[in-house]
Amino acid sequence: MEITLAQPEQSMTLHSDDPSAVLEGILEQAVMLGASDIHLDPVPNGMVARIRVDGLLYTLGQFEKVSPESVTSLIKVSAKMDIVEKRMPQDGHFEFLYPQSNQVVGFRVSTTPTVYGEAVVLRLLNRNSVAETMDNIGFTPEQLETVKKIIYSPYGIIIITGPMGSGKTTLLYLFLRTLNNTQLNIITLEDPIEYQIPDFRQMQVNETIGWSFAKGMRAIVRQDPDIIMLGEIRDSETAMMTFQAALTGRLVFSTFHTFDIPGIIIRLIEMGIPRSVVSHALTGVISSRLVRKICSACAEDVPAIESDLKLLGLPAGEYMLKRGKGCEVCHGTGYAGRTGLFEVVHFDDEIKENVMQSNPAVSLRDLLKTKVHPAMRQIAVDKVMQGITTPAEFMRVIGL
Ligand SMILES: [Zn+2]
Incomplete structure (x- = not known):
């Protein structure tokens, strides 16, 4: 269409x-x-x-x-x-x-x-879209508490995961801006640099001249950093150096291309990072998706149809949902802006123990499921019921 x-x-x-x-x-x-x-x-x-x-x-x-x-x-x-x-x-x-x-x-x-x-x-690049704050980006109040616990750790790795265009970079910058103060040396290594922030020392990867993520990481650790932001963990060498930096007392933020949280652990171990290192260094993982918000200027009530009830897991009955009719503000799309859907996991002792013990992936998956509250799907349901987004957006971003 x-x-x-x-x-x-x-x-x-x-x-x-x-x-x-x-x-x-x-x-x-x-x-x-x-x-x-x-x-x-x-x-x-x-x-x-x-x-x-x-x-x-x-x-x-x-x-x-x-x-x-x-x-x-x-x-x-x-x-x-x-x-x-x-x-x-x-x-x-x-x-x-x-x-x-x-x-x-x-x-x-x-x-x-x-x-x-x-x-x-x-x-x-450097669009004026750094207006997000910890309070308005889409975290539930409970998630916000967990996120604060994770990002205020003195050292460790925090990984954000999600497909392309799921708001990973926005989230990384939000965390760095939240932690930023003049007593901290914040260094970033990115490809490309999406937002220029004078307080940070930002480096741009340039693979054509051999200035790779791995080479950049090697240079950064000699620059006395407190906080490192690595745009993406792409290869084993970079992954290894990133974990070493965290183990030597740095706080590291990065992103990883997997679709769920257990996938990160599995991939890191496949990349050759010892279980003990993953277990010690990984502080938290956040899975991120973005849905479009209904335009508040043209929002109207619509009765939920049968497929909506199925998607939202609602028993038969009459429910009112919202949609944007389309207006000048939203250029006729019915949507204006986006909000995040998140899953947040703080890697506590129980998870660390499980990662150490090389249990089959299934058991780690089960354990993580109990630690993720609420699950992404439930958050999407809530946002539709609250009139923030539509069943169509839910379907597009999360699927059936
Ligand atoms: Zn509108």
Whole structure:
């Protein structure tokens, strides 16, 4: 299903015959609508511009009077990329002054050859979306207590897990901003740097010159850090160094690509981290997902249908839920902003003992289930019942 954003002026920019006007129009639209990414996709007779807002792609339209190459070349020149090279993927970066607020927005550029020409993806960096606080990001009051216990540990590793676009980086920055004070040396190693924060010493991984996560970690531990934020644990070498840093008294935050909490332990052990080390160093794990919030400007009551009752585990009866009708505020989508769904586990003695004893994964899974209260599914049910999100979002993010 294709959803078009209700933005009458958007098509105007795509009608222009000036490539820079087309590009600027798209960049302005993306910043104005709070997009995270812009996609320029070549199609047989031109190029389609799409933007990702709150996790979903929306079509802006197709270029009409300019050639895709003219816009792509403009981007590549701005991002200091090789404009002649069209057969190999390239990466770059440029900055754009958003005229409406005089705000400088960084864009990470990635080009890749496709059958119809070069596709371009622009990721918006240092967006002004660091407004989340510990209280409004979506934790339940009980979870917030556990999160505080975990992040105020003097040392150890805290891992955030979840699929792409599940709010992991936002959560990492929220924790660092919460802990930040001038007596602490906070160093980050990221790819890319999503938000620039002057108080932190931020490093950007650059694999093309061999400046990898592993090399970066080796350099960081010699820089006398108190808190380390590692964008992602990708390989055994980095994992090992990360755990060593934690065992020598540093507090380390990182993310890991698994779908659930037991999966992290299993993967770490597969990566060669001894059970005793995992058990000693891992302080807590947070699993994160994001659902879109119903737009409060156009929310209306709707009766729950049978499939909603099944999804929410409700007995037969009449229930009222909410949905966004679509208005100017939400550009016709019915949603505005997102909220987190979390599972939080503090690695207490019982869990540490279990990890040490190399019990089969099933028993660790069972134990973790008893420690996660409430489970992510229940949290999603609660948010639908409270009118914060819809059954459709529940389905999209959590599944049946
Ligand atoms: Zn609305």
